[in-house]
Amino acid sequence: MKEKAHIVVIGTGGTIAGRGASSVNTSAYACSVLSIDEVLSGIPEVAAVSRVSAEQLMQIGSENFTTEHLLQLGKRIDTLLRRDDVDGIVVTHGTDTIDETAYFLHLTLKSPKPVVVVGSMRPPSSLSADGPLNLYNAILVASSPASHAKGTLVVSNDEIHSARDVVKTSTFKLESFRSPYGPLGYIVEGNPRYYRVPARRHTTETQWSVDEIYQLPEVGIVYAHAGIDAAVIEATAQSGIRGLIYAATGNGNVAGHVVGALLRARRRGVQIVRASRTGSGIVTRNGAQPDDEYDWLVVDDQVPQKARLLLMLSLSDGQHSTELQDVFYRY
Incomplete structure (x- = not known):
């Protein structure tokens, strides 16, 4: 037996x-x-x-x-x-x-x-x-x-x-x-x-092993809504985070009046990742926003809370933007 x-x-x-x-x-x-x-x-x-x-x-x-x-x-x-x-x-x-x-x-x-x-x-x-x-x-x-x-x-x-x-x-x-x-x-x-x-x-x-990880960089999430105040993004970006998942509307759409806050955060070294609050579907790179020009990332099909974990692990490797984008397409 x-x-x-x-x-x-x-x-x-x-x-x-x-x-x-x-x-x-x-x-x-x-x-x-x-x-x-x-x-x-x-x-x-x-x-x-x-x-x-x-x-x-x-x-x-x-x-x-x-x-x-x-x-x-x-x-x-x-x-x-x-x-x-x-x-x-x-x-x-x-x-x-x-x-x-x-x-x-x-x-x-x-x-x-x-x-x-x-x-x-x-x-x-x-x-x-x-x-x-x-x-x-x-x-x-x-x-x-x-x-x-x-x-x-x-x-x-x-x-x-x-x-x-x-x-x-x-x-x-x-x-x-x-x-x-x-x-x-x-x-x-x-x-x-x-x-x-x-x-x-x-x-x-995968490229990560838990026995080699002792600390993870912090990544924040900002949830978009009609009339969102750019000050929310500014405050989150200045809280010591290394990355920010922007749970945007629709196909990662970003309201015009908050684009500047996200750009400023990126210039300070915070990685910006466009996600969607819808719960499913693909966020298209260079679709709703000129991601190449802004040096932003997109989540592909991942929900914001899981995109946060993936970005935390990726940032622990010290990867650059092009490598980080590939991570979202591989995992």
Whole structure:
């Protein structure tokens, strides 16, 4: 009989470790209350599919995640993945920034072993809680040989998503997690089934390794709206950041009265990246703005919060504008 995969489950808190005052509290509850051992105790079925060990790395809501937390988590996973007796990793995580953490791991972990990040939209104490099945499915996915070399994955609502693409799209719905190109696959009656693979570089093919990163430069995001005050851009650009993601309207459109503020920021050495607040689609270089003339960058199809992580990693390498633009087309 084939030996069961050894999966390490790392607890970081979040709704999946929360508790409400009653079983009908699905949106109002205390976050990050239960330990990872308590969470796992509610799904004894995992023993039939994997050898599971658990550790509590932190216990916070994911809205509190900082770059220091990302590095702490990434380095711990990196250490575990180097062990011959570890076949995969599952991280329980709050859903607020699960897409950012997963993408950071997707770009910086140099291992083909499966890493799955999982959360829940409802606490374990609620009726129809989604956390137990999500976690069970995440362990199934991490245990499956089919999950190797696909980068970091996010499992939710019976779907398997690439960390590059997935975003949270609702404050409360169970089907909150969506990818613009669809999930990579599904979990059907305990079987992970894949129908596509990530096309962009990740894990073993990236230029970054978390064990070599000790600090990341700060990058800010400014969200565009009708009548935005250029002073918001000026203040953000002068806050010590190295880059600024401008979450513009439409195809990265920039209102005429704020172009000057962005140009001044660029002259001070801040990298300017045009993104879109729409949530999907491609921002075309030299389309809405003369990016070559202004020495600005575009995100290609990446959402602002993930573009921020990609730029932070790129700036840590000290790359120039032409190299930085290529990064957004490769990852």
